[in-house]
Amino acid sequence: MLDVIGYPVSVLLWCWHHVFGFLLGDANALAWALAIVFLVFTVRAALVKPALAQARALPKMRQLTTRVAAIRKKYPDDRFRQTEELRKAQRELGVSPFGSILPLLLQVPAFLGLNQVLRAFTASPDAANYVFSLADVRSYLAATLLDVHFGDALLSLTSTGPGLVQATWLWQAAPVVIPLVLIATVATHLTARLAVTTQPMTGPQATMMRNLSLYVLPLSVLVFGAALPVGLLVYWVSSNVWMLGQQRLLSRVVDRSGH
Template identity: 50%
Template sequence: MLDFIYYPVSFILWCWHKVFGFVFGDNNAIAWILAIMFLTFTVRGIMFKPFVKQVRSMKKMQDFAPELKKIQKKYANDKQRQAQEMQKLQREHGVNPLGSCLPMVLQIPAFIGLNWVLRAFSIQPKDGSPKTNNYFFDQAGVDSYIHAKLFGVNIGDAIHHASVLGGTGGGWNWNVAPVAIPLMILASILTHLTARHSAQRQTVTAQGNPQTAMMQKLTMYIFPLGVLVFGAFFPIGLLVYWLSNNGWTLMQQRLVYTRIDKEEEAKKVEAKEKRDSLAPKPGAKPKPGQKPAQQSKPAAEESESATDDASSNGSKRNAKAGSPHRFAQQPQRPRAGQAQQRKKPASGGKNPGQKGSGQKRR
């Protein structure tokens, strides 16, 4: 039913086994281990671009995480409206939440296909006849896989062949444990380190989204524990796939994250240089057609206050002394002694206090 998955996986494995079998020999377990590892690298290489898109999508989500918090706080009592506003915000920023799950979803068919292809090497036909082929592998390829041993253990064996996972024979094979358990532990550690390294990039997003925080805990602790427990049901070849897959993921994350961080830093430096180049130099006249630089708020307030002071000083010169509120004061009434001095002069044109020639001196 899933031959559309099994045949491509089998073909990639067959190609790499031919390459390394030419160097180490077809029946050598090293050739099979390297073929499985490079099958993993081939699948991850195909998914490299979706992984980069996933990282960029995560970066955008971190950038508008404060806006998500505002929406969650504003519509805390209306979950439906909150979901609508969050989807609207994601569309405005060009972020697809499902894009972060795409690489993981694409790995699932490869894992299922490899699990079945490796187990199918040891599944005998129902009529009891010898197995002659396994998808792209002929009978020589099937015999080569069955007889390939790593430290005395066949790479197709598992600690327990669970029928649920496609295993046959059942029972516990404790002779496989010395090889399988170290691989299980290493695979579990690399799974934790990979999830931990990815979670460090999503700290801001996780603080604003409880679902993201819960998924981080699952990937950091539950998944590694699951690999450690259920690894007993995986054949040696599948444990090699899991180990190489997580090792590749950890290395790829470090390289891609470093590259994206450098790009973001370069964009910031370029934007700063652009702003500095557009700003006029001190004392230089603006170029024709260049818009004047916007005056900062403190300088604008200072110039406005200076204008107010100048206008008030001018009003003081033209008008009489005003009150502190700049209202013109009413002229004061002259006192009794001053009233006589301000009387109009006599008809002779002399002041009242001036003695005339015909007036006797008292």
């Protein structure tokens, strides 16, 4: 099933790798890293329009937040009436409850597809991988950053039997993995902080979501990032840095346009 996602992602990665491979050499680590980075930029650029629509909807979201508080105060013990009034307010303001998460949902297939493609490089080192030839696969496996391969992870978890998992630490990968994980963690926190300041929410659920986005999600990146291969970490860092810059830029554009 993931092949449906893997093929278009592999095409984009193949194109960018051949661009940078022509300039730097096919097995050059920077060529592969830039190919992953520009894959991110390509996907993110395609999502700028829905992200801009989301940014322009922020004033209406603030109005909706105010109306939600009023609805809960007016009907404190009537959950059915609260739901009906909330739907009515959403229709009047033209706000979709899924609008704020649409850009995030649209990028999930790209992450899953890249994960499928990159893991296939190391899982089948002697076979072609989607649109990549065997020579491409070998150039990916030969590329290293500070003697660390793109398929290496700081922490590898291997099943050794029913309910048994063996953890293996590859400390050689630490000089590459740790900086990438730290950058991804900081970028995730800063992106969440910017989102909180531009999308004020009230209520206990809002407080919980704020804490999740500000602290729990960045901490999960810090913890689970050690188990991600370097190639996926490059994607994660690039995506979060792009997202941080995009949010700042779009908020300024919306403020200047007055929409």
